[in-house]
Amino acid sequence: MFDLEKLVRKNVLKLNPYSSARDEFQGQASVYLDANENPYPTGYNRYPDPHQLAVKQKLAAIKQVDVANIFLGNGSDEAIDLLFRAFCEPAVDNVVIPQPTYGMYAVSADINNVAIKSVRLTADFDLDVEATLQTCDAHTKLIFLCSPNNPAGKSITPAKAEALIQKFNGLVIVDEAYIDFTNHPGFVPLLKQYPNLVVLQTLSKAWGLAGIRLGLSFASAEIINVLNKIKPPYNISILSQQVALEALGKEKQKHDWVREIIAEREKLAGQLKALPHVLEVFPSDANFLLTRVTDAKGIYQKLVDKGVIVRDRSNVLLCENCLRITVGTPAENQILIRELSRL
Ligand SMILES: Cc1ncc(COP(=O)(O)O)c(C=O)c1O
Numbered sequence: 181m182f183d184l185e186k187l188v189r190k191n192v193l194k195l196n197p198y199s200s201a202r203d204e205f206q207g208q209a210s211v212y213l214d215a216n217e218n219p220y221p222t223g224y225n226r227y228p229d230p231h232q233l234a235v236k237q238k239l240a241a242i243k244q245v246d247v248a249n250i251f252l253g254n255g256s257d258e259a260i261d262l263l264f265r266a267f268c269e270p271a272v273d274n275v276v277i278p279q280p281t282y283g284m285y286a287v288s289a290d291i292n293n294v295a296i297k298s299v300r301l302t303a304d305f306d307l308d309v310e311a312t313l314q315t316c317d318a319h320t321k322l323i324f325l326c327s328p329n330n331p332a333g334k335s336i337t338p339a340k341a342e343a344l345i346q347k348f349n350g351l352v353i354v355d356e357a358y359i360d361f362t363n364h365p366g367f368v369p370l371l372k373q374y375p376n377l378v379v380l381q382t383l384s385k386a387w388g389l390a391g392i393r394l395g396l397s398f399a400s401a402e403i404i405n406v407l408n409k410i411k412p413p414y415n416i417s418i419l420s421q422q423v424a425l426e427a428l429g430k431e432k433q434k435h436d437w438v439r440e441i442i443a444e445r446e447k448l449a450g451q452l453k454a455l456p457h458v459l460e461v462f463p464s465d466a467n468f469l470l471t472r473v474t475d476a477k478g479i480y481q482k483l484v485d486k487g488v489i490v491r492d493r494s495n496v497l498l499c500e501n502c503l504r505i506t507v508g509t510p511a512e513n514q515i516l517i518r519e520l521s522r523l
Pocket of ligand 1: 282329357390
């Protein structure tokens with residue numbers, strides 16, 4: 181049986197969290213003399229809502245979850261770091277990371293002095309459920325899945341991820357940063373079924389807001405409470421909350437961008453495949469394409485010389501001679517294809 185209390189670090193369980201001025205008084209008042217702010221209005225002289233209620237209410241309606249199931253972080257990277265700090269005892273616990281994947285899980289593990297147990301994805305970048313389970317031991321607290329996967333762009337087969345969630349007694353984190361580019365509903369609808377599931381999403385990709393740093397985590401109210409307990413009190417600025425609120429009111433704009441980016445991705449994949457130095461273009465559910473080329477380092481440098489920057493992933497497991505190319509505007513993609521054609 182899954183028992184969250186057994187999973188949380190003892191010091192976090194016992195922690196008396198910081199109580200901010202905005203925690204202690206939450207109503208409306210005419211005179212605020214409680215937070216040592218500057219009283220003169222600049223638009224930003226007051227601290228932001230530490231609970232980000234307005235943004236969460238909007239997200240709750242869009243994602244069909246309760247406000248209590250949402251945690252907002254300074255990018256997904258903050259949630260990833262807090263998951264380590266909440267659940268992994270440094271130098272004792274470990275996490276399992278199917279590779280290749282987004283690099284921050286391993287960096288966060290290293291920062292927190294938590295051992296990493298790597299396991300390979302299959303050659304077509306899917307989850308090997310048995311190998312992943314066999315990699316776990318009594319000290320494994322978290323498993324990080326990334327779907328659609330970075331750097332390949334492939335979604336994990338949902339039934340495989342679900343099998344892992346069912347069989348593992350720690351937390352399974354499913355990072356869905358690129359979920360808007362798929363036609364899969366993702367794992368948020370399964371939250372009620374699985375108390376050990378955490379889903380990460382972000383406003384950095386389809387919503388076009390990488391600059392405001394807003395990561396979304398969805399999980400049981402109990403898990404969200406643990407993250408709220410240890411987060412810095414005012415982790416999301418007023419500016420980020422305002423911009424997020426406005427953008428979340430324009431879902432159609434996001435849908436239009438997603439439709440256009442997917443159409444461009446497919447067009448770009450076709451054009452890349454026709455080039456002699458492109459050996460393979462991996463199928464992608466995301467806003468980027470992983471391509472195997474004849475000479476990744478050489479081609480990367482020649483593109484840099486022309487002012488076109490892609491990502492050289494050739495040192496990453498299973499990605500020998502691979503470049504990862506973000507889908508840009510039609511004009512940007514045309515420049516990329518033009519420069520590649522000239523090589
Ligand atoms: C899988 C994955 N998760 C998370 C992130 C970062 O998200 P955020 O901007 O919310 O920190 C990235 C960024 O590239 C990513 O590829």
